[in-house]
Amino acid sequence: MEPQRYLVTGAMGCIGAWVVRNLVRDGHTAIVLDASQDDHRLRLILTRDELSRLTLVHGDITDFDMVEKTIKEQRVNHIIHLAALQVPFCKANPTLGANVNVTGTVNIFEAAHRAGIQRVVYASSIGVFGLSEEYPGGMVTDDSAPRPRTLYGVFKQANESTARVYWWDHQISSVGLRPYVVYGPGRDQGMTSGPTWAMLAAAAGKPFRISYGGTCGLNYVDDVARTFIRAAQISQDGAAVYNVSGQITDMADIVETICKVVPEARGKISFAPNHLPLPDGMDDAGLRASMPELPETPLDAGIRQTIAHFRQALQDGTIRADQIPE
16 A cells, blocks of 8 residues: 555554554554653654654644644545543543543544545444443444443544534544453553553562453454554445454453463452443454454463563663552
């Protein structure tokens, strides 16, 4: 594929940083749009040369004029929209959460419409669904009934509806992706970041207790990033929304795998018995039909790669052990 110009919103976040990394390594231009200037996740996974090739735009997606100007001036032809406030931040400041997560998404779609961009790829979430007991077998499909238990989930559900309206009204096609628990280097905030913190703690020789247990789907962040990019490159009408299942795993198995990679972590890494207020897992048949040969890193390989990356980052000072929460 010829080099393209991608706008990546929220690129200072975990998935965004990995999307940018993959775009740069594939020879594309990545225009980084973020309200934050904290680039520690980018520095964690990109080389200095790769960082120098980014186009950085400091701006807030709630500012429509800025979004529209950026798309026009940067000659954007693909949009991967990841900017959002996560569960704890939406709960702490609902008005800000709605402005960023909902109004910001409307701004992206409207700016794409005015610029003649015919496709938007955006991040939705498993948070649009409810408790596991509300679904047969605790599993959900792409079209299972939304029953969000958080404002974050409510906002993501609104974004899925926004995408449908922009298809009906303006034929802006879209793909929304709903990952479950994303893990890997850079995943350092959010309700489900515990497994990644446990991997960092193991690498640093420190104890860590994951705040939840039960069954969930784990998505290696590099796989998720590649899936977003692939979704931006396919040709497909409509406003599709797909589950990204990951590998459905019990938390006890996740901890055991961490301890197999780092034997000295055994007894130091643990988890709480409570389950997440979410389904046990997701069916992703729709995504697989739309995008065959999805990138899938086996759980043990993903955990091993994450811990190896953290060990190197601890050694070179990119991450400090005292940053690990108690």
